[in-house]
Amino acid sequence: MRISTVTMFDQSVASMNRQQSDFLRVSQQVASGRRVVNPSDDPQAASxxxxxxxxxAVTQQFADARISARNTLSQAESVLNSVSDALTSAKTLLVKAASDTLSDVDRQSEASVLRGIYETLIGQANATDGNGRYLFGGYNDDAPPFARTxxxxxxxxxxxxxxxxxxxRIDASRLMSVADNGKAIFQSVPSGAGYVARAERDPAAADATSLGVQTGYSANEGSVTFTSGPNRVDPGDPAFxxxxxxxxxxxxxxxxxxxxxxxxxxxFLYDAxxxxxxxxxxxxxxxxxEGTPADGDQIQLRPAxxxxxxxDLFKSLKDAIDVLEMDQEGTPENRAHYRNTINSVMRELDNSLDNVLTVRxxxxxxxxxxDVVDAVGTNRMMNYDQTLSDLVDLDYSAAIAEYSLRQVGLQAAQRTFVDIRGLSLFNFL
Structure with a gap:
């Protein structure tokens, strides 16, 4: 059978192109470090x-969300740490102010210090996260949550x-609260808080001159004070x-x-x-x-x-500031009102501090x-990395061996073409 010169040339060129294509494919794999460079290399693995x-990508988005959540929570926790310190200072100041040895001037001086704590707490309640968002405003985080009235x-x-x-959302199945609202922090008390007493009388029950203890109520006319309590003695009582x-x-x-x-x-539960x-x-x-009450005086006891x-933490401090600035020397009624208000405010500050510590x-x-979710996300990302590596990454040992083989194949095809191209019948005459 006769084989034409054109056929020999076509077959030789096709062989060289095939060998060169295989060689370039392996070269590209070695250069990129990936076994699947194009989807056609392994359609199933590529898919x-x-x-x-x-x-x-989704796991990384959740990781970024956790960074944002951690920053917000860390800043809020730091602010509440300062709030706790401020409340402790206020409580210490009120314990000192409760002493009968202080004069009106001394109490007014303490009121100035307490007012500074009051202003500090308002500033902390209106703290931002550094990006202009208010930490304690809930979803209304574009304006200060606490305003003066x-x-x-x-x-x-x-x-x-x-x-x-x-x-x-910090993970596919976890939606986390990253910023508590200010009402839950500064205007709430923890569950299980006890009773709070206020020495005040309903104006419908008796006519008295208001000292601004609470809107709708008036200060007692007598000098009765509560020196201890209210204390919980029987939570099982039907009226508790x-x-x-x-x-x-x-x-x-x-x-x-x-x-x-x-x-x-x-x-009546009590009449004596x-x-x-x-x-x-x-x-x-x-x-x-203790003391001498007047007819119609009242003490209100309410669960906290x-x-x-x-x-309201701010109202408690404002009440304390008002009575510290009040002239009480020589007036038994004012002194009783002062002691009762200070005792009430100290109990309310204790409740507020407990609430802040609970939120912290x-x-x-x-x-x-x-931290736990971060650890889980890191392990998940490592598993994804390993799976992706198994699918598309290159085995360098096998690739280098194939690279050498394809190089030898290409050289053989080129040498064969040279030899075939030089064949002629005249070489045998």
């Missing part, structure tokens, strides 16, 4: 690699933020957890203490003559009273988490959880 790469000549603060906790009003009533010229049963109006320094118990709580109880503990737990 799986795309899925793994997408999973890695002035109603009827009485200044205070008002919460204007959102009452939700701002959340962020209700609001109580200790009323001082003149009965036939003798001062009586009357505590009406909240569940059965007209019935008043004895200064005596501890009275009712509804599962007890309180020790009741709507009628003061849960929650933040610490979330920071620890972020």
């Amino acid at each position: 799986r690699a795309v899925g793994v790469s997408q999973s890695m 002035s109603e009827g000549g009485v200044s205070g603060t008002q919460y204007n933020g959102d009452e939700n906790a701002r959340e962020q 957890g209700e609001n109580f009003t200790i009323a001082f009533v003149d009965v036939a010229g003798e001062m009586h203490i009357q505590v009406e049963d909240p569940s059965n109006p007209g019935d 003559p008043y004895v200064s320094g005596e501890t009275v118990s009712f509804g599962g709580v007890s309180i020790t009273l 988490n009741d709507e009628g109880a003061n849960q 503990a929650s933040m610490g737990a979330r920071l620890n959880e972020l």
Whole structure:
């Protein structure tokens, strides 16, 4: 059979092109370090690699979200640490101010220090995360959550933020609160907090001159004070957890203490003559009273988490500042009002501090959880890296061996073409 010169040339060129293509493919693999450079190299591995790469991208997004969440929580926890220190300082100052040895001038000096703590706490409650977002405003984080107010000549603060906790997804199955709202921190008390007492009388019950203890209530006219309590003595009492009003009533010229049963109006949980320094118990709580009450004076006892109880940290401090600045020397009623307010504020500050510490503990737990989720995410990313490497990465030992083989094949094809091209019948004549 005759083989034409054109056929020999075509076959030789095709062989060289095939060998050169294989050689270049292996060269590209060695240069890139990847076995699958183009999807056509291994369609199944390339398809799986795309899925793994997408999973890695999602995992990295969650890792970035955890960094943002950790920064926010760390800043908020740092602010609450300063708040805790400020509350401790305020409580120490009030313990000192409760001493009868201080003069009005001394108390006014202490009021100036307490006002500085008050201003500091408002600034901390309006702290930002460094990017212009307010930490404690909930989802309304574009404006200060706490604003100053002035109603009827009485200044205070008002919460204007959102009452939700701002959340962020840190993993596919975990939505975490990264910023607690200011109302839950500065205007709430922890669950299980006890009773808080306020020496005040309902103006509907008696006519008295208001000293600004609480809007809607007036200061007592007498000098009765609560020196201990209210204390929890029997949480199992059926009336425990209700609001109580200790009323001082003149009965036939003798001062009586009357505590009406909240569940059965007209019935009394306690009705007995008043004895200064005596501890009275009712509804599962007890309180020790001293001084000389006036007819119509009242002491309100409320669970700390009741709507009628003061849960506002800033109001507690403002009440303390007001009584510290009040002229009380020589006036038994003012001194009693001063002691009662200081005692009430110290109990409220204790509750506020407990609440702040509870929120801080929650933040610490979330920071620890972020560390755990980070560890899980790191392990997941390592598994993805290994899977992706198994799919597309190059085995250099095998690739170098194939590289040498393809190089020899290409050289052989080139040499064969040279030899075949030189063949002619005239070489045999």
